[in-house]
Amino acid sequence: MRLSRAARGILGGLTVLVLAGIYLPLFVVFVNSFSTSTSLSWPPPGFTLEWWAKAFRSEGALDALVTSVQIASVSTLIALVLGTLISLALQRYSFFGREAVSLLVILPIALPGIITGIALNNAFRTILGVQLSIYTVIVAHATFCIVTVFNNVIARLRRLGTSIEDASADLGAGLWTTFRLITFPQLRSALFAGGLLAFALSFDEIIVTTFTAGAGVKTLPLWILDNLFRPNQAPVVNVIAVVLVIVSIIPIYIAQRIAGAEKIVR
C-alpha cells in the first residue's frame, strides 16, 4: 500500500507524539534521579549521584525488592503448574461444565482489583481465619497470574492439535512420558511468555496486595507509594524506578528474541 506524502507525514507525526507521551515522562524520571532538587522541580538545578548511592544503601527499598521478587516468583510458579494443568484439561478432554470452567478461569484478570482484594481479604480473615502474611499475597497474585499462563498455553495446545500426542502413545509412550517428551517441549516458549507476563503482573500489583498483605509485608510498589510524597525520598524513588525500567527491558527483549526465532523455524 502506497501512502501519500501528507499521510506519511501525519502518521509519522502521530507516532512520534504517542511514543513521546510514553517515553518522555520516563526520561524525566531518569533525569530526576540525578537531580539535586528533592522536590522534583524542573528543570533540575544541578546533578548528583547522591540518590543512587542512597538508594543502594536504603534497606527499606532493598527489602521491598526482595519481597516483590519472592512473591512474583512463587505466584508465577504456581500459575505455571496450575495454568498448564487447567489448559490441558480444557483443551484435551471434554467434561460437564467445561465452558463454565473456562470462563471462571479467565474472569479474575477482568475483575477490578479492588473487588478481588476485598473479597480475598474477607475470605482469608473472617471465613478461613488465616493471618494475612506474604503467603496470602502469593495466593491472591496466583489467581490472576494463572490467566496469562492459561491463555498462552491453551492457544498453543489448540494450534498443536493431538496427532503428535497420538503418535507418541501409538509408539508406546504412557501419558506422563508423552507429556514430558512431546507436549512439554512444544509448550516451552508459551510457558516462558505466559510466565513472564505473570511475573510482571505480580511485580507491579498494588491494589490486591494492599488488601492481602500482612503487617510488615512491603512490596516494592507499596514501598514506592509510601515514599513518593515523603520529603527527601522522591529522588530515591526515581532511582528505583530507573532500575526497574532497565531490569524489565531484559526479559521483554529475551521474549521477543524467542518469538522471532520460533517464527523462522516454523
Added chain:
Amino acid sequence: MSAEYPAIRLTGLTKVFGTATAVDHVDLDIAEGEFFSMLGPSGSGKTTVLRLIAGFEQPTSGTISLFGQDVTQRAPFDRDVNTVFQDYALFPHMSVLENVAYGLRVRGVSKRDRLARAREALDTVRLGGFGDRKPSQLSGGQRQRVALARATVVRPKALLLDEPLGALDLKLREQMQVELKELQRDLGITFIFVTHDQEEALTLSDRIAVFNDGRIEQLGTPAEIYDRPVSPFVAAFVGTSNVFDDEVSHRLFGHGGLHSLRPEKISIGSEASPPAADRTATGTLAEVIYVGSSTRLIVDLDAGKRITVLEQNDAHRVGEDQRGSRVSVGWNDVDVVDLEPAITHQ
C-alpha cells in the same frame, strides 16, 4: 497362535459420535501378513475403524482382538499395532533419527542400540544420510518415509496406514505404492491401509473392504470387487460402471433387477455391422472423449439409458466417431453383474 487366530478380528464394532453412527456393527477378520485395504468415500467410517483398532477411540460397543487377545479396553501404547498418520505427525522438535528411535526410547532400549536400529530403519527407507535433519527440512515424500521407518522400527504385529499417500503428488504416489508393497512383503506383517482412492486399493491389496455409511458393503479380492460388485454403490465407487435399473434391464437383458456392466466390457460397431457378442443394442453416439490410451464413448441407447463405452485406441473404431451417428453396442452375458438392490443407501 497365528494359525489359530486372525491378526485382527472385529466383532460387532460400533462407534457413535453424538447422534451420528460412524461405524455400524462391523464384523471383520484380517489375516496375518495380509495387505488389507479399507476403501470408501470420506465419512464412510473407514478412518474411524482404523482409529478404533489403534486405540485412539473407544468403541460404543463391540470388540477388537489382536491375535486372539481382546484389546478393546487397552490404551494405544499397550497394543502391538502402529500407525502411519495422514499428516505424518512427526515430532517437530526432534531430529529425524530421534523421531525414528522414539518408540525404542520409550520402551527403554539403550541409547546405542536404539540409534543403531533407527539408522538401519532409515537406511531401509533410503534416508540414510538424513538422520540429523529436522522434519521441517524434509520434503513430503521424505517425511512419509520417516513416518514409515518410525512405525516399523518397533516391529509391530500390524501396521495401520491412514491415507498415507494422500498428500503426495501423482508421480511420487505411484513410486510410494511400489515401495509400500515391497516393504509389506519384506516385513511380512499385516498392513491395514485406509484410502478413498479405488485405484490405489485395487493395485496394492490382497483384499478390500468397501465402506459405505459405517458398514462394509462388500469384502473381497480386488478382482472380485471390480468384476463382481454386489451393489450399485460398489459398482459406481470402484471404477466406472453402467448401472441399469429394473425397467431398462427388462428391455436389454430380458429380465428385471439391477445390473451393472463395465465400460470396457462393451464393444461398439456401426448400426450396419454390429459387434460379435451375446447381446446387442442400438443407440446414438452422444460424445467422444479421447483419453490417450483409450477413447471414452457416451452412447444414448434406444432402450432409454445413457451408457459409457471404453475402447482401446488400437482396436476397431466406429466410422469417424461422429457425434450423433447411429451405433450398435454389444456385450456378453457373463459380464453382466446382478446387483443386490437391498444394499442401496441414500
